[in-house]
Amino acid sequence: MTRQTQGNPDAREVVLAARNVAKSYGNVHALKGVNFDIHRGQVTTLFGENGAGKSTLMKILSGVIRPTAGQIILDGRPVVFANANEARDRGISIIHQELSLTPNLSVRDNIFMGRELRGPLGVDFAEEERQVHALMEELEEEIDPLTPVEELRLGQQQIVEIARALSVDSRILIMDEPTSALSASEVEVLFKVIRDLTARGVSIVYISHHLEEALTITDHAVVLRDGTMTANAPRADIDLDWIVRNMVGENYDLGSPPDSHRRGVALSIRNLSVPDATGKDLVRGLSLDLRAGEIVCIYGLMGAGRTELLETCAGRLRATGGEIVLEGQEISHLSIAERIARGLALVPEDRQRDGLVQTMSVGQNLSLASIRRFTRGLFTSSRAEKALIDDSIRSVTVKTSGGGAPIGSLSGGNQQKVVIGKMLATKPRVIMLDEPSRGIDIGAKAEVFRLLAQGARQGLAVLYSTSEVGECLSVAHRIIVMHKGRISAEFDCTVSKEKIMAASGESVAA
Amino acid sequence: MSATTTAPAPKSGGFSLGRLLLEGRAFFALIAIIAVFSALSPNYFTVSNFLIMSSQVAIYGILSVGMLLVILNGGIDLSVGSILALCGVCAGAMMQGVELPWAGVILYPPVWAVVVLTVAIGALVGALNGVLVAFFKVPPFVATLGVMYVARGVALLMTNGLTYNNLRGSEALGNTGFNWLGFNRLWGIPISVIVLAVVAVLAGLMLSRSAFGRWLYASGGNERAAELSGVPTRLVKITVYTVSGALAAVAGLVLASQLTSAGPTAGTTYELTAIAAVVIGGAALTGGRGGVRGTMLGAFVIGFLSAGLVIIGVSSYWQTVFTGAVIVLAVLMNSIQYGRGGRKT
Numbered sequence: 001m002t003r004q005t006q007g008n009p010d011a012r013e014v015v016l017a018a019r020n021v022a023k024s025y026g027n028v029h030a031l032k033g034v035n036f037d038i039h040r041g042q043v044t045t046l047f048g049e050n051g052a053g054k055s056t057l058m059k060i061l062s063g064v065i066r067p068t069a070g071q072i073i074l075d076g077r078p079v080v081f082a083n084a085n086e087a088r089d090r091g092i093s094i095i096h097q098e099l100s101l102t103p104n105l106s107v108r109d110n111i112f113m114g115r116e117l118r119g120p121l122g123v124d125f126a127e128e129e130r131q132v133h134a135l136m137e138e139l140e141e142e143i144d145p146l147t148p149v150e151e152l153r154l155g156q157q158q159i160v161e162i163a164r165a166l167s168v169d170s171r172i173l174i175m176d177e178p179t180s181a182l183s184a185s186e187v188e189v190l191f192k193v194i195r196d197l198t199a200r201g202v203s204i205v206y207i208s209h210h211l212e213e214a215l216t217i218t219d220h221a222v223v224l225r226d227g228t229m230t231a232n233a234p235r236a237d238i239d240l241d242w243i244v245r246n247m248v249g250e251n252y253d254l255g256s257p258p259d260s261h262r263r264g265v266a267l268s269i270r271n272l273s274v275p276d277a278t279g280k281d282l283v284r285g286l287s288l289d290l291r292a293g294e295i296v297c298i299y300g301l302m303g304a305g306r307t308e309l310l311e312t313c314a315g316r317l318r319a320t321g322g323e324i325v326l327e328g329q330e331i332s333h334l335s336i337a338e339r340i341a342r343g344l345a346l347v348p349e350d351r352q353r354d355g356l357v358q359t360m361s362v363g364q365n366l367s368l369a370s371i372r373r374f375t376r377g378l379f380t381s382s383r384a385e386k387a388l389i390d391d392s393i394r395s396v397t398v399k400t401s402g403g404g405a406p407i408g409s410l411s412g413g414n415q416q417k418v419v420i421g422k423m424l425a426t427k428p429r430v431i432m433l434d435e436p437s438r439g440i441d442i443g444a445k446a447e448v449f450r451l452l453a454q455g456a457r458q459g460l461a462v463l464y465s466t467s468e469v470g471e472c473l474s475v476a477h478r479i480i481v482m483h484k485g486r487i488s489a490e491f492d493c494t495v496s497k498e499k500i501m502a503a504s505g506e507s508v509a510a
Numbered sequence: 511m512s513a514t515t516t517a518p519a520p521k522s523g524g525f526s527l528g529r530l531l532l533e534g535r536a537f538f539a540l541i542a543i544i545a546v547f548s549a550l551s552p553n554y555f556t557v558s559n560f561l562i563m564s565s566q567v568a569i570y571g572i573l574s575v576g577m578l579l580v581i582l583n584g585g586i587d588l589s590v591g592s593i594l595a596l597c598g599v600c601a602g603a604m605m606q607g608v609e610l611p612w613a614g615v616i617l618y619p620p621v622w623a624v625v626v627l628t629v630a631i632g633a634l635v636g637a638l639n640g641v642l643v644a645f646f647k648v649p650p651f652v653a654t655l656g657v658m659y660v661a662r663g664v665a666l667l668m669t670n671g672l673t674y675n676n677l678r679g680s681e682a683l684g685n686t687g688f689n690w691l692g693f694n695r696l697w698g699i700p701i702s703v704i705v706l707a708v709v710a711v712l713a714g715l716m717l718s719r720s721a722f723g724r725w726l727y728a729s730g731g732n733e734r735a736a737e738l739s740g741v742p743t744r745l746v747k748i749t750v751y752t753v754s755g756a757l758a759a760v761a762g763l764v765l766a767s768q769l770t771s772a773g774p775t776a777g778t779t780y781e782l783t784a785i786a787a788v789v790i791g792g793a794a795l796t797g798g799r800g801g802v803r804g805t806m807l808g809a810f811v812i813g814f815l816s817a818g819l820v821i822i823g824v825s826s827y828w829q830t831v832f833t834g835a836v837i838v839l840a841v842l843m844n845s846i847q848y849g850r851g852g853r854k855t
Contacts, residue, residue: 371721
């Protein structure tokens with residue numbers, strides 16, 4: 001169906017195309033013959049669950065890996081890229097999901113890493129600095145070129161990464177989840193830059209799990225499922241339901257608050273203050289009660305203090321003031337292990353950094369927090385451990401070949417379930433989850449929320465944080481909005497998304 | 511074959527093909543070394559030679575078990591060679607008698623007390639490493655480098671650079687028997703080899719079966735995740751350095767007993783040999799991967815290789831070259847092993 005109206009993305013010239021591209025790793029078929037077009041000056045968004053093959057396809061297009069079959073066609077001619085540098089020289093840049101910056105070097109040195117501008121006296125730092133200033137102006141970010149990258153917030157580091165891709169004059173820019181760590185205002189800046197770039201004729205390929213956000217910027221949507229393309233349409237023809245339907249192949253629902261019996265206060269936070277390294281308070285005199293059987297959601301932007309609040313309750317950070325009372329007992333002076341033993345568990349935000357031990361198997365990760373439960377005298381009992389692991393794998397429905405599989409063999413969603421399963425195995429009475437849905441697909445999200453609802457029905461007190469409004473209105477009985485270290489509003493589950501966003505200090509997008 | 515029976519192989523809990531291949535590498539290297547030297551020299555493949563070689567390996571082997579624990583934790587212990595010397599000198603000093611000027615007496619502690627005190631001194635110096643690393647956040651390389659110099663210096667100060675040559679004790683003072691450790695045999699096997707076997711089996715059981723072993727692997731693999739899972743990561747750190755120091759003291763006692771002398775320059779560069787044994791055994795210097803079985807094979811590969819070169823009359827300079835080549839080869843294979851399938855998200 002070709003409609004020759006102006007502005008119809010199908011009518012625009014195709015700059016880069018994949019024809020029947022397939023990629024296999026042994027018996028695993030990551031991509032099964034995908035056709036994919038990138039149009040000049042358009043934003044093409046790739047939708048799909050984790051493991052659908054989005055990242056594999058992007059890595060093929062940007063020359064990072066080579067396909068097992070099929071062709072890449074650039075400007076109408078077939079090309080083979082030996083590596084990512086060759087693709088970059090032809091105008092194709094990729095910004096990876098995991099940042100690839102050197103934290104100890106300055107912003108300037110990172111942006112020009114590997115292609116320093118040479119002057120008569122070695123590197124022309126002045127010219128580099130000038131160009132970085134120009135780039136930052138374009139991005140409307142006030143980042144000094146000489147700041148070491150490690151001193152920047154995650155969102156700013158992402159901006160630096162984007163600036164680096166822009167600095168090589170890319171015609172095709174591939175962004176793999178560029179907004180996952182950005183605040184709403186930073187996302188606005190990024191989208192403005194994307195619009196400027198497309199107006200100049202640059203093509204953008206965009207991957208995001210944040211569907212609503214992606215819909216506001218995209219011109220063209222492509223949906224992948226299990227390595228094949230299930231749908232492909234211009235923006236005008238689609239909506240959120242269409243994407244979700246094609247992604248998961250069925251109606252999805254993040255659930256509703258369980259009708260659990262809410263009992264006495266399980267966790268009580270009284271007037272808690274947490275400073276950062278410089279002594280500035282990240283959490284300021286915050287008080288919060290959580291009842292057994294209740295699910296409370298904390299919504300807030302990056303830097304609102306959500307992570308600090310949860311990590312202080314878990315014992316990683318020290319509070320300067322206030323009390324943390326677990327089932328009537330003050331626990332501020334206890335170690336992390338003692339808090340876990342008393343029934344307070346945290347599922348951290350960054351599962352690669354804080355959640356998983358990559359050198360251990362799925363089973364050893366699951367049993368890590370409850371080793372004492374299968375220790376008999378001096379030694380661990382491998383039978384008791386296996387029972388615990390099998391039990392955990394079943395109850396949190398981890399898709400794995402068994403407890404002995406390496407943790408790296410699991411998809412992001414299943415890894416997250418392992419981290420949750422590990423903490424649930426400690427039989428907690430209060431579980432805190434910091435952004436449990438970060439970087440996992442809709443199917444896995446729904447399962448995570450189902451687990452929370454199931455726990456609440458059994459009397460577990462659940463506190464989770466999120467930066468996606470849609471997730472506040474799923475299983476939570478109460479929604480707490482944090483802004484600059486304080487609670488700025490509290491709602492029940494009938495509130496609208498707009499009200500939540502307004503209370504967080506976020507400007508509501510039109 | 512006595513060579514492999516003296517290498518203890520504690521049964522590991524997780525038994526996967528990957529681990530088998532990883533440790534198999536060092537095993538095949540050992541077989542190859544034994545085969546080559548047996549063909550080159552008629553004296554190599556004899557029970558008595560294997561026992562002599564094994565009692566030499568024992569020193570490095572005991573050190574490398576301690577080193578393995580530290581490396582599994584993601585650290586490194588450069589001080590073991592110096593602790594070995596310091597403990598040897600301390601033992602030697604105690605055998606000469608401890609003079610208490612205020613009481614006007616000279617104490618001659620019995621040998622068992624010398625052994626206990628010496629191991630305690632080693633553990634104490636090791637604990638100092640652990641405290642520096644765990645509480646003062648000094649990088650392990652720097653902390654143990656400093657302690658390496660201090661321990662060596664103290665050993666030199668204690669003897670003014672001289673060596674204690676008389677460790678025999680005397681019947682009259684009731685402190686004989688120090689050379690039992692280095693010279694005696696039980697069921698025909700040198701005591702030092704039995705000590706190594708006991709140390710290795712205990713360490714293997716601890717790693718594969720105890721909660722502490724699991725804590726160690728977890729905190730070496732990802733310390734932040736381990737901490738948030740309730741693992742007492744600081745306690746684990748201090749413990750591994752303490753155990754490493756204590757084992758260095760044991761090695762120091764065995765060495766002093768074998769040589770019937772204790773000098774402040776003993777054990778120079780032994781820490782590097784211990785690290786090499788751990789690396790050849792397939793452990794990752796980044797922590798979290800490795801096992802006692804591999805480390806033992808690594809120690810025997812180094813020991814049997816250098817002994818074999820001596821037997822066939824190759825110059826000691828060439829020995830150094832060969833040992834270095836084996837280490838480089840081992841690290842190369844480790845990186846191939848971990849590079850494949852290691853980085854996958």
